[in-house]
Amino acid sequence: MARAGPAGAAMSALVRGRVLGPAVLVGVIAGAAIWFFGAGPWWGFTIGMVAAALVAVWRAAPSLEEPIWPKHRPEPADGSRDDVHVLGWAVADLHGHVQQRAFHRVREVARNRLAQRGLDLDAASDRSEIEALIGKRAYATLHANVSSMPSQSAVLACLDALDGITA
Helix, strand or coil: CCCCCHHHHHHHHHHCCCCHHHHHHHHHHHHHHHHHCCCCHHHHHHHHHHHHHHHHHHHHCCCCCCCCCCCCCCCCCCCCHHHHHHHHHHHECCCCEECHHHHHHHHHHHHHHHHCCCCCCCCHHHHHHHHHHHCHHHHHHHCCCCCCCCEHHHHHHHHHHHHCCCC
């Protein structure tokens, strides 16, 4: 005898006892308990059927650990428009200040660009020469406190100033 397809497979899982067995057992116990404590036989039967239906639904529900369908996220292609959007959110926070990771990268760029001219970004002795090259505002931006990150516009102005340095 051939199986009836997916519906037959689902029904055989119910009959095998994973769902139907515990549901019938709980229904019989609940109905008998209601009848034993003084309700009429129809009330016992009704409460037993409701309890059995609730247990059957509970047992047949899919596990929350297993997703119903897998989450599929398409792989973005290099150079797609989404890259600019993601980069923008990675650079600035909700208040318009540059995030720490991006700020450290800007400082690395400045450190490398100034090192080509023999200047050290963190040396106090090179401060006047660096300010002459990039300006006081850009120098102050590069030495911003980590607890109060500079604004995005200040970092852009600093990058423009660093761009003006030629080796």
